[in-house]
Amino acid sequence: MAEINASIGTDKRLWRQDIAGSRAHVTMLGAQGIVAGDDVAAILAGLDTIEAEYAAGGLVENPALEDIHMHVETRLAELIGPAAGRLHTARSRNDQVATDFRLWVRAACAEVDTGLTALTSALLTRADEHADTIMPGFTHLQVAQPVTLGHHLLAYVEMLARDRSRFADAAARMNECPLGAAALAGTSFPIDRAMTAAALGFARPTANSLDSVSDRDFALDYLAAAAMAGLHLSRLAEEIIIWASQPYGFVTLPDAWSTGSSIMPQKRNPDAAELVRAKAGQLLAAFQHLGVIMKGLPLAYSKDMQDDKAPVFAAHDTLGLCLAAMTGMVETLVFNKAPMRAAAASGFATATDLADWLVRAANVPFRQAHDITGRAVKAAEAKGIMLDGLSDEDLTAIDARITPAVRSVLSVEASVASRTSHGGTAPANVRAAIAAARTRL
Numbered sequence: 534m535a536e537i538n539a540s541i542g543t544d545k546r547l548w549r550q551d552i553a554g555s556r557a558h559v560t561m562l563g564a565q566g567i568v569a570g571d572d573v574a575a576i577l578a579g580l581d582t583i584e585a586e587y588a589a590g591g592l593v594e595n596p597a598l599e600d601i602h603m604h605v606e607t608r609l610a611e612l613i614g615p616a617a618g619r620l621h622t623a624r625s626r627n628d629q630v631a632t633d634f635r636l637w638v639r640a641a642c643a644e645v646d647t648g649l650t651a652l653t654s655a656l657l658t659r660a661d662e663h664a665d666t667i668m669p670g671f672t673h674l675q676v677a678q679p680v681t682l683g684h685h686l687l688a689y690v691e692m693l694a695r696d697r698s699r700f701a702d703a704a705a706r707m708n709e710c711p712l713g714a715a716a717l718a719g720t721s722f723p724i725d726r727a728m729t730a731a732a733l734g735f736a737r738p739t740a741n742s743l744d745s746v747s748d749r750d751f752a753l754d755y756l757a758a759a760a761m762a763g764l765h766l767s768r769l770a771e772e773i774i775i776w777a778s779q780p781y782g783f784v785t786l787p788d789a790w791s792t793g794s795s796i797m798p799q800k801r802n803p804d805a806a807e808l809v810r811a812k813a814g815q816l817l818a819a820f821q822h823l824g825v826i827m828k829g830l831p832l833a834y835s836k837d838m839q840d841d842k843a844p845v846f847a848a849h850d851t852l853g854l855c856l857a858a859m860t861g862m863v864e865t866l867v868f869n870k871a872p873m874r875a876a877a878a879s880g881f882a883t884a885t886d887l888a889d890w891l892v893r894a895a896n897v898p899f900r901q902a903h904d905i906t907g908r909a910v911k912a913a914e915a916k917g918i919m920l921d922g923l924s925d926e927d928l929t930a931i932d933a934r935i936t937p938a939v940r941s942v943l944s945v946e947a948s949v950a951s952r953t954s955h956g957g958t959a960p961a962n963v964r965a966a967i968a969a970a971r972t973r974l
């Protein structure tokens with residue numbers, strides 16, 4: 534029973550929040566005349582001592598004391614005697630743990646924001662360096678149209694901006710204080726919930742005592758945002774892995790972010806990127822883990838909810854590690870311009886530019902321009918050359934409306950420079966988007 538019942542091994546991580554919650558609670562009990570001033574002072578002094586002890590030497594786990602709340606309260610009784618027993622007036626471990634965990638998850642959201650911001654800054658720096666570096670843009674992982682590397686990196690900046698907004702949104706939504714809901718029904722003591730809420734930096738007290746002790750939406754909100762962030766990091770990791778593969782050669786991983794092989798001396802394996810990709814599995818599963826714990830629970834508290842912390846703590850540690858590793862990789866990746874440009878010029882990536890030119894310069898309906906361009910691609914393919922390798926005669930033979938003026942759009946540089954529509958890949962757009970993203974940051 535002791536082994537299955539105890540949670541101290543996990544919830545000891547809440548000790549700072551538990552002490553903060555107790556300080557706010559007992560201060561309020563004093564202000565409301567529920568506990569006498571000298572007892573309040575003794576309790577606050579005891580809490581200071583416990584905080585100093587835990588900060589200096591950690592916490593000695595005693596499974597018989599179940600959880601962090603009982604550890605703090607028992608230590609308080611050792612330090613100050615029976616007055617310690619007054620701390621738990623008008624409070625239950627149910628509202629206590631809900632408060633502690635909310636405080637922890639709220640702080641976790643802020644920590645993730647710092648990590649997301651650092652990675653965003655690294656991406657912006659690299660995007661700025663490569664605002665006009667040409668690379669192939671892909672659909673179906675087939676070369677589609679040339680894009681700029683800066684533009685490609687900025688796609689991840691957008692994803693991370695949405696991630697930041699999800700964590701900010703979750704933090705704002707969870708910013709209500711459950712303390713004072715007591716076991717489930719509220720209390721008959723004249724407590725001041727607004728006072729404890731304010732002392733702990735919450736916007737307001739929660740509205741319904743049953744919901745207060747049985748809600749773990751705040752943890753699920755965190756995990757949902759973490760799952761999505763992990764998914765984004767995994768996609769970037771996957772691209773780094775592909776780009777680092779020799780047939781691509783778009784990037785070289787620095788020694789610090791690659792590993793060798795025990796048998797093949799030439800290997801530089803992208804292990805860190807592969808592990809970021811793998812750890813997204815844990816982040817996606819953590820939401821599932823807690824969601825399945827919660828989905829069948831009747832109101833209000835059930836002990837199942839004690840198992841809420843492990844997936845959140847583990848996900849938070851993993852997400853922090855992934856963000857740090859990804860930031861390090863993005864900062865130090867060596868981008869190889871020549872293979873990227875060569876790949877961008879392959880696969881008739883400027884075919885769309887030829888079709889668009891026919892529409893613009895010769896007023897050809899787009900569908901017809903698409904057919905004509907298809908014939909030009911076949912002709913180039915038959916000769917084993919790129920579109921811009923076709924002679925003027927070749928082009929005129931395909932369609933009389935194709936004049937030598939078309940050459941201005943057939944190069945990859947001309948192609949990307951022309952993509953100036955809102956959100957497009959032109960270097961000028963990329964520079965403006967970087968400036969806008971820096972302002973948002």
Ligand code: ARG
Binds near residue numbers: 600627839
């Ligand atoms: N350790 C418990 C948890 O994390 C604290 C709440 C216990 N409440 C109870 N009624 N047993 O959920």
